[in-house]
Each structure stands twice: as C-alpha cells, then as structure tokens.
Amino acid sequence: MAYLRFNALETAQGRQPLPVIAPTERLTDYYGVHTFSKEVMRALLSPEAYLRIAEAIDTGGRIDRDIADEVANALKSWAVSKGATHYTHWFQPLTGSTAEKHDSFFDLASDGKAIEKFKGSALVQQEPDASSFPSGGLRNTFEARGYTGWDPSSPAFLMDNGAGGKTLCIPSVFISYTGEALDYKTPLLKSLAAIDKAATAVCQYFDRNIDKVTPTLGIEQEYFLVDKALFVARPDLVMAGRTLFGHSPARGQQLEDHYFGTIPPRVNAFMVDFEFEALKLGIPVRTRHNEVAPGQFEVAPTFEEVNLAIDHNALLMDLMQKIAEKHGFKVLFHEKPFAGINGSGKHNNWSLGTNTGVNLLGPSSKPKETLRFIAFIVNVVKAVHDHADLLRASIASAGNEHRLGANEAPPAIMSVFLGDTLTKALDDLENKSEISLSKGDNVYYKLGLNRIPSLIRDNTDRNRTSPFAFTGNKFEFRAVGGGANSASTMIVLNTIVADQLIQFRRDLEARLENGEKKELAVVEVLKQYYRASKRILFEGNGYSDEWVAEAEKRGLSNIKSTPDALKVYLKPESIDLFARLNVMNHAEVEARYEIELEKYIKNVQIESRVMGDLAINHVVSTALKYMNQLATTAKSLVDLDMINEAQPVKAIIRELSARVVVIKKNVEAMIESRKRANNLTNSAEMARQYATEVKDYFDVIRYEVDKLELLIDDDDWPLVKYREMLFVK
DSSP: OHHHHHHHHHHHHTOOOOOOOOSSSOHHHHTTTTBOOHHHHHHHSOHHHHHHHHHHHHHOOOOOHHHHHHHHHHHHHHHHHTTEEEEEEEBOBTTSSOBOOOEESEEEOTTSOEEEOOOHHHHHEEOOBOTTSOOTTSSOTTOOBEEEEEOTTSOOEEEEOSSSOEEEEEEEEEEETTSOBOBSHHHHHHHHHHHHHHHHHHHTTTOTTOOOEEEEEEEEEEEEEEEHHHHHTOHHHHHHSSOSOOOOOSSSSTTOOSTTOOOOHHHHHHHHHHHHHHHHTTOOEEEEEEOSSTTEEEEEEOOEEHHHHHHHHHHHHHHHHHHHHHTTEEEEOOSOSSTTSOOOBEEEEEEEEETTSOBTTSOOSSHHHHHHHHHHHHHHHHHHHHTHHHHHHTTOOHHHHHHTTSSSSOOSSOOEEOOHHHHHHHHHHHHHSOOOOOOOSOEEOOOSOTTSOOOEEOSSOOOTTOSEEEOSSSEEETTSBTTSOTHHHHHHHHHHHHHHHHHHHHHHHHHHHTTOOHHHHHHHHHHHHHHHHGGGBOOSOTTSHHHHHHHHHHTOOOOOOHHHHHGGGGSHHHHHHHHHTTSOOHHHHHHHHHHHHHHHHHHHHHHHHHHHHIIIIIIIHHHHHHHHHHHHHHHHHHHTTOHHHHHHHHHHHHHHHHHHHHHHHHHHHHHHHHHHHHTOOOHHHHHHHIIIIITHHHHHHHHHHHHHHHHSOTTTOOSOOHHHHSSOO
C-alpha cells in the first residue's frame, strides 16, 4: 500500500498554481450578476408585480399565484439568457448539506413543438421525494411525498454546472406531506418573525419610528485544504472526514508562523477563484487569511440578514468544494480533521438592526439610546443564562465534541464575555441605578515612532476563549462547528432572545401599570435581570482548568457528550418554548432530537468501522510484514555471530509485536461493543453506548497505531503522514 502514498505525494508535489483571470477589473462590475436581485426584478417585472414582491420580501406579505406567474416568466427569461437549461428548488434538509432536483425548462407543446416552459406553479412549489431524507419519525420511510416552497426573501441564483450549462436555483423551504418542517429554513424563518415582533415591541418604548427589527449575521468560516491525491490516499478522510490515525509531526503549529502568514500560491489561486464565483452569486466575501493550524484558512463575508447569510454560507461551502476540485484540492470542514492542532469553527457574529438604521447592540453616548442599548444587552445575557443548555445543544455534534474545550475553541461551558467597560456599566446599573458608557477622549498608543499614524485603542479587549462574546456592536458565538449549518444555532438564539424580550415587556408593563415612570421602571427590571444572570459572565481564560472548577461552583453546566447535550431539546420547557413562539411544534422538536441523535450514532459508527479496517488491513498487516523483514535481518546477524548487533533489532520486533497485540485485542473488543450497540432498539441508549463504550476504544487503538508509525520504515508505512498533508504549498 505504501506505493499509493508515494504516488499521491508525487502527484501533489507536481501541481502548480492555476492561473485565475478576473471577470473585470472592478468587483462591483460583476457582484451579483448571477442573482435575481431586486434590481433585476425591477427591470423585468411590471411595477405592480415588483411592489408586491418587494413587500413580500420586506414585510412577509402574501404572494398571489398571478404574481408568481409573472415572476416565473421573468425568471425563466433572465436565466435562459444567461445559459440556464434547468431549474431546481434549492433547499437545506436535515442532512446537514444542501439538496436539489433539476428539472429542464424544455417541454413539448400539444403540437409536438419544443418549447421552454416555467410556470408560477413550478416556481412556488415542487415535489421532491422525501422518503430518503431524515424525518425523525415524522413519517414512514415508505411515504414519499414532500413539498418544497419558494422563499422569495432569498434571491434565486444561477449555479454553473461545470460541464456546460447553468441551473436556476430557487431557495426553498421543505415540508412533509402532513405539513411539518423537514429542513432548517422553515423554523429559522419562524424564529426571525418571532424576534422581529418581540424586539420591535420593545423598541417602541424608546423610538416609535422603529417598526421592524432584523437580525444580522456574519459567518467566519474556517477550513483545511488537503491535496486531492493525498486526500484519496487516506481512507479515513474519504469516509469519515477526519484522520483517525496520524502521529503529530515534529513541527505543527507551535511556531505560530502560519497564522496570518503569506498565503501559499496554490491556495491563493483557489481563494481568488472561489471568491470571484462567490461575488457573482451575491455572496459578499471580504476577508481571507491563514488560520492558526498549518493547512488551515478562513473566509469571512460582510454582515447580512440572517436567513440570507445562512443560505450564502451553505452555498459558499458547496462552491468551495467545487472550485477546490479544479485546483487539485479537497476542502475539509470537519471540526477536528487532525489531532494535535486546532480544529475549525464557524464563528457566528450576530446583531439586531432596525428599519431606521440603528444597531440595537451598538453603544451610544445619548442617554435614551444608551438605556435601549443596555436593555437589549441585558436581555440577551438573561436569555443565554436561562437557556444555556439549549444553546449548547444547538452546537452538539460528533465532530464538535473533539473541538470544544481542546485549547483552541470555547469549552462546552456556555458563558458570556462583555468586557471591562460594559461590565462596569452594568455593575453601576445594579448598585447605583445609573448608567455611564461615555467613551470620553480617544486613547492613543504612544509608540515613539513619529512616522507611524496614531493608533486608537478600543475601550475593552476581546476574549477569544469565550463562547459568547460581546465584541463592540455584536455578539460572537464562537462555539459553532466548522461543518455545521448555522441555522440550528440561530433558530435557538433568535427564539430564546425573542422569548426573553416578551417577558421583559410583561415585567415592564406590570410596573408601568403601577404608576412607575418608564425610565425608572426599565432600570429596575434590568437590575433584577442582571442580578439573576450575572453568574454566566466570565472575563478570564475559558481554556483554563480553573474556569472549569469555577463554573462548577457557579452551577453552570459543562455538558461534554453530544447525546447528553441533545437531551435538552426534550425537556418540557424547551418543547414549550418553541411551540409558544410558533417556531416548531412538539413533533418537530422531538424529530430534530431523533435526527441529531441518529447523525451522531452514524458518524461514530462509520469512524469505528473505518478505524477497524485501517488498523487491521493496513497497519497491522504492514507491521507483520515489517516484523518479518526485521526477523530475517536479526537471523542473518546471529548467523554472522553478531549477536549483540541483533539485540536492538529483536527489541524492535518485540515492541512491534506487543503493539500489534494491543491493537488487535482492542479492535475486536470495539467491534463487539459496536454489535451490542447496534442491537439496541432505543436510539438514546444506542447513542450512549457509542459515546461511552465504542468511542472508548478509539484513543487506545490510535495511540498504538501512531507509535507504530514511528517504528515502521517510512518506505513501508501505508498512510499519508501529517507532515505530508498539512504543509500546503
């Protein structure tokens, strides 16, 4: 098998950066050219149809079928003029990836003449086979009918098929025949409606001109790049998305020289290429850089409305994978593809904006605006405090288990970082019933270098170890995994904040009815909330053991296991919360729990099978062959009367033999444990068995295999090594 490794290395080393030509000199010339934007609609639709569509997008108004027919005709004309031959409802089922079923514009008229056809009915609704998508028990597998429905708030776009022709993609929701949501988008849209209504009602106490609140999101996407040939030569990467074996190289990330370093030429060509295509699709990518781990990188966009940001992130991940193939790469979004170095997250930067252009999480020097800002900050903190375990459940996955708390990502403990300035302001609110956020004069660094312009220091530092950190005008939720769909977390965050704002309004109204002045009543309610939730605030090092002990003293949860975290969805208060705000009904919440549990089981099951196969059929077989070579060498040395020289060789053989025995014994035990788990009928018990018994063998087997990597001749080792995969050039 070693020849496959060396062939892959030869292929990888021979690759050169592909030339990438910009569509035009200016980004603004081609930004969004492949999207059916408002500007395109304004040009192609009648004024009445355009106003109806714009209203539906902005306020959620209803779209009648006659308007849909006109939009469909315009969409078809626009798409065909740009080379589209097919259309699809593009949706996000609960598999974690996107889905599409392409239908041709081609049709036959009654006289047999070929025509291009696309009706409003096809735009509004399609019927993909739903039987093979996860439903969590909402339907039987033999029942196939499901429906996708057009989401006009997310622009339709053209996807290049790569082999000629384009497909018109229509962002859509996905529901079962009985009406339950089978996707991420449907409950996300409902959560956005809930927080809009709740936040707008609170804003009315401060500014009557505010009649809409829109959550915004910026998703920082981390990822690894591996040469395609090396990827294919690692069965664990192909099957499980992460390496199950691999000894740490002599040089990993300890020099910290990769972070923000010069981007390798091949990688830069890939980045430029996918950014060009992303911009054409209206994805506002802005930032690219090397991340901390070797072979790791990041792309980040401008902030957008949450629904659109999540659609764009899902589309971006798909686009990156397609462009990577062209450049001889594979993109790894797994949370922990390599042991011993940092894994990948998807930092979710979340805020709330109003129709008047105000960021509700942006500080102000005006007293009335400051009170509003503090009101929203405290309510968000209270929501996270009261529903920390539910927020933890929203990021739970088999991959994220390896990343959380691994000295690179936030721990499984949910906490909030506000910074010294804001914390002091809230302490003053609690103790003195007064708020002061005056920034005063700017603070400048004195560098002693006249030629360097003055550098302004922010009034508070950032805390990269906090899972939920306030970063000046937004909250950054850093615990979301690199391969996750952010909708899962945003559904929970929007819902818990909306619920908290509704409660705030109730508590405030009760005081106002008793005759308290509005400003004083607001302050008193906020003081109570702050006292009740301040234990979740933490300014220190979230990676430290001291914080784990301190969090336990405070009574904060530290849920490390995915099955344990997911149980929170089934709590009566969680089910009631989603139902009360019309985000998900009881059946939909329970179904999502079952689906996430099933994903966990299948992921660990696949890893276990791949690990057993690699350990026995690749590693142990190689070790036995190598032992035979060494035995021949030892015998030759003894025959030559070189007994002392033969001793080190015999010692290596004994060590190889001992490690092979441990590997074989534990692989067999792991298989038996997996069989016992698979015989269980209760999914929760099966997940527990995989989490606490099957997975227990992983580290033991890996340790022995990684030691063998150091003992067996490099020319014989069958698996591509970390030092060969990580240092992309």
